[in-house]
Amino acid sequence: xxxxxxxxxxxxxxxxxxxxxxxxxxxxxxxxxxxxxxxxxxxxxxxxxxxxxxxxxxxxxxxxxxxxxxxxxxxxxxxxxxxxxxxxxxxxxxxxxxxxxxxxxxxxxxxxxxxxxxxxxxxxxxxxxxxxxxxxxxxxxxxxxxxxxxxxxxxxxxxxxxxxxxxxxxxxxxxxxxxxxxxxxxxxxxxxxxxxxxxxxxxxxxxxxxxxxxxxxxxxxxxxxxxxxxxxxxxxxxxxxxxxxxxxxxxxxxxxxxxxxxxxxxxxxxxxxxxxxxxxxxxxxxxxxxxxxxxxxxxxxxxxxxxxxxxxxxxxxxxxxxxxxxxxxxxxxxxxxxxxxxxxxxxxxxxxxxxxxxxxxx
Amino acid sequence: xxxxxxxxxxxxxxxxxxxxxxxxxxxxxxxxxxxxxxxxxxxxxxxxxxxxxxxxxxxxxxxxxxxxxxxxxxxxxxxxxxxxxxxxxxxxxxxxxxxxxxxxxxxxxxxxxxxxxxxxxxxxxxxxxxxxxxxxxxxxxxxxxxxxxxxxxxxxxxxxxxxxxxxxxxxxxxxxxxxxxxxxxxxxxxxxxxxxxxxxxxxxxxxxxxxxxxxxxxxxxxxxxxxxxxxxxxxxxxxxxxxxxxxxxxxxxxxxxxxxxxxxxxxxxxxxxxx
Amino acid sequence: xxxxxxxxxxxxxxxxxxxxxxxxxxxxxxxxxxxxxxxxxxxxxxxxxxxxxxxxxxxxxxxxxxxxxxxxxxxxxxxxxxxxxxxxxxxxxxxxxxxxxxxxxxxxxxxxxxxxxxxxxxxxxxxxxxxxxxxxxxxxxxxxxxxxxxxxxxxxxxxxxxxxxxxxxxxxxxxxxxxxxxxxxxxxxxxxxxxxxxxxxxxxxxxxxxxxxxxxxxxxxxxxxxxxxxxxxxxxxxxxxxxxxxxxxxxxxxxxxxxxxxxxxxxxxxxxxxxxxxxxxxxxxxxxxxxxxxxxxx
Numbered sequence: 001x002x003x004x005x006x007x008x009x010x011x012x013x014x015x016x017x018x019x020x021x022x023x024x025x026x027x028x029x030x031x032x033x034x035x036x037x038x039x040x041x042x043x044x045x046x047x048x049x050x051x052x053x054x055x056x057x058x059x060x061x062x063x064x065x066x067x068x069x070x071x072x073x074x075x076x077x078x079x080x081x082x083x084x085x086x087x088x089x090x091x092x093x094x095x096x097x098x099x100x101x102x103x104x105x106x107x108x109x110x111x112x113x114x115x116x117x118x119x120x121x122x123x124x125x126x127x128x129x130x131x132x133x134x135x136x137x138x139x140x141x142x143x144x145x146x147x148x149x150x151x152x153x154x155x156x157x158x159x160x161x162x163x164x165x166x167x168x169x170x171x172x173x174x175x176x177x178x179x180x181x182x183x184x185x186x187x188x189x190x191x192x193x194x195x196x197x198x199x200x201x202x203x204x205x206x207x208x209x210x211x212x213x214x215x216x217x218x219x220x221x222x223x224x225x226x227x228x229x230x231x232x233x234x235x236x237x238x239x240x241x242x243x244x245x246x247x248x249x250x251x252x253x254x255x256x257x258x259x260x261x262x263x264x265x266x267x268x269x270x271x272x273x274x275x276x277x278x279x280x281x282x283x284x285x286x287x288x289x290x291x292x293x294x295x296x297x298x299x300x301x302x303x304x305x306x307x308x309x310x311x312x313x314x315x316x317x318x319x320x321x322x323x324x325x326x327x328x329x330x331x332x333x334x335x336x337x338x339x340x341x342x343x344x345x346x347x348x349x350x351x352x353x354x355x356x357x358x359x360x361x362x
Numbered sequence: 363x364x365x366x367x368x369x370x371x372x373x374x375x376x377x378x379x380x381x382x383x384x385x386x387x388x389x390x391x392x393x394x395x396x397x398x399x400x401x402x403x404x405x406x407x408x409x410x411x412x413x414x415x416x417x418x419x420x421x422x423x424x425x426x427x428x429x430x431x432x433x434x435x436x437x438x439x440x441x442x443x444x445x446x447x448x449x450x451x452x453x454x455x456x457x458x459x460x461x462x463x464x465x466x467x468x469x470x471x472x473x474x475x476x477x478x479x480x481x482x483x484x485x486x487x488x489x490x491x492x493x494x495x496x497x498x499x500x501x502x503x504x505x506x507x508x509x510x511x512x513x514x515x516x517x518x519x520x521x522x523x524x525x526x527x528x529x530x531x532x533x534x535x536x537x538x539x540x541x542x543x544x545x546x547x548x549x550x551x552x553x554x555x556x557x558x559x560x561x562x563x564x565x566x567x568x569x570x571x572x573x574x575x576x577x578x579x580x581x582x583x584x585x586x587x588x589x590x591x592x593x594x595x596x597x598x599x600x601x602x603x604x605x606x607x608x609x610x611x612x613x614x615x616x617x618x619x620x621x622x623x624x625x626x627x628x629x630x631x632x633x634x635x636x637x
Numbered sequence: 638x639x640x641x642x643x644x645x646x647x648x649x650x651x652x653x654x655x656x657x658x659x660x661x662x663x664x665x666x667x668x669x670x671x672x673x674x675x676x677x678x679x680x681x682x683x684x685x686x687x688x689x690x691x692x693x694x695x696x697x698x699x700x701x702x703x704x705x706x707x708x709x710x711x712x713x714x715x716x717x718x719x720x721x722x723x724x725x726x727x728x729x730x731x732x733x734x735x736x737x738x739x740x741x742x743x744x745x746x747x748x749x750x751x752x753x754x755x756x757x758x759x760x761x762x763x764x765x766x767x768x769x770x771x772x773x774x775x776x777x778x779x780x781x782x783x784x785x786x787x788x789x790x791x792x793x794x795x796x797x798x799x800x801x802x803x804x805x806x807x808x809x810x811x812x813x814x815x816x817x818x819x820x821x822x823x824x825x826x827x828x829x830x831x832x833x834x835x836x837x838x839x840x841x842x843x844x845x846x847x848x849x850x851x852x853x854x855x856x857x858x859x860x861x862x863x864x865x866x867x868x869x870x871x872x873x874x875x876x877x878x879x880x881x882x883x884x885x886x887x888x889x890x891x892x893x894x895x896x897x898x899x900x901x902x903x904x905x906x907x908x909x910x911x912x913x914x915x916x917x918x919x920x921x922x923x924x925x926x927x928x929x930x931x932x933x934x935x
Contacts, residue, residue: 073537085532099536376732451651459648485666508662569754587756
């Protein structure tokens, strides 16, 4: 049980800065996911929390106390690795016991802890096998068990599901959630997979280029992305991001790119021509008009992808490609002219890389 | 796919020739060792041994072969054990721990293994004389350590470098100190490398002659190579006994090679190519 | 920060015992040899002390005909034996690289000369070249005893006998090093060449040979360094004779140091050997370095 704080963490490898200035607070018992593309610094941050790497500047605090000078072995954290890192020369039972033996726990304690973990993960038949005799999913469970028996203050996961096939990954996601509820231990989870992040994380931390871009629940991150990067990173198909300019004619605010001109629902507009990015989620685009104030764009259908449950339609409007997501059963053909409708309150506007709310002055 | 006839027969000729050339001198000594004294000294020599074991009896009893062997076992055995105890932590640190100047040290070790024995012989002899190491087994083990450590460290470092880093991280998160990470996780995983290094160190120490000749002048203390090099009879060269002694001295090594050729081959190439 | 240095402190503690041994019995003696080489020291004449004489030992070495002869013999030995060893090693490597039943046994058989103590091998070859009971005479002349050659009593034959023994003892080691180079060549290259219509010889000439060049050079380097230090063979087979025909430099150095007790002059010989070896290694490493570098863009 522990509260984790990161204060202005920086990390440099030679002359490359992998972490710029990371500050983050994780409350006791939280499940937090670090999400970002590969190379964004999320794994380095996790290794710094574990003490496996040492930060160039800044401080890691557990329950308010800095632990920067504490060796990994004394931090009382458990980690599940991408390749599982099971000791190949030890049996499953010995693997589970290893961390406790190192800490000189009495044999009876080790026995009970192993039993608890084995029951929880249902890996009883595997106890006397060697890691090489296990399937990928079984190794994953043992790796998890090795962390569980430790009853650590903090659980660290470094892309633990990335080596499993898609179906197994789905099952393990559910199990992980149950595990967290059951144990109530603070968990930090690193992944590049947005589905894992959205389903697992109570709090999601989006990182890119060594910076934290946004911290929030999956709902917040999806509904109100802070930056065009977050907007484009979350959601499938990705949000349409149109690059253009914002301008005003005294009364109304317009976004225009090429010949496309869209009236914006914001109260005050920048007085001069300002470059901006307009974001539209594919599922917010409708093929029929509705009651709400909306914008309409006309274009032609470029191509259609039918996925069974969903249908993605690519529309070319004034040299801009816009993808929309709708239910199947639309009998449109490529080349056909089309009008699309977007509720105004579903538009996302970014100026200088920052989100502009409707009642906000940019 | 079947190989063309010419290629195939060339290969077979090559195999047979390599094996014959490799083994003939050894077989000639085995044959000689099984001859009686008069058969050994027949001119022209006879092709076939007469199954006489006198040479072996004489080598063991009159020429103190057992004593030489005992000395060799002590010297080669303790060299191997001590060298590994020193080399394993050093190789692990040089392969895995963040330290400044470790590539310099690895390079330095490699170049030291190229020193000619003669360049260190004089001062080593002086040091040993000073600390009373002449004519003692430990006095021979000391230079043997210095001669075998570079190769042992190189082989082991190559092995350690190839082990997955995640295991090391896992061990450290699980509560291991650097020493425990090495002894409980990394060293067991490098067992094949340790084994190869042990065999090569043992063979080196078993076979070394230059320093053994220099340091051990007392026949009671001498190792096999010195015993065999200085082998003498009362009046003539006792070839039969010498052959018998040589066969006995070599048999342990032949066994080692037969059993472990795979490990030896990979170890030698690890020391050379990857180094 | 502190934890990093803590880790590196432990790292050094793991390394230092080994380094201390190597330092005391390799590095220090090598440096001490250099110092000794600047002094006049006779073990038999402790009364003269150990006067500093600058480079006099080295000027003496330059004018010492026996030393020159020893260097010459050593160079000849190195040149002949390493060439033969690498060529033979290449054939051995090509043979044991093939897959055939009983390959394990063949490999073990070929390794035996390498594993045998050099002293034992020397005695074997000394006996093979024995003037009366030797296998060499028996194979060549059968029972025509009058034709038997006293090989080791002839300067040329004695030299060649030592070369033969060395080649026999170490060609397999060279072969192993070359084998390691062969093993990293992907089989697809040979399949591609076959489809392109290359004959066995063309495949060897245009694929195998260029790709094992680094391994060949490494084998050459290792063998050169080792051949330069030849001692056991000479000690057992000829004691440097007949005359000085097989007196190699390490044997001469050994005699000067420990038989004659000229610790200063002997040290200068050993330093000269050391410098020659160093020069050779640098030359080789440079060639290897450049070939490796040239291979990189491919």
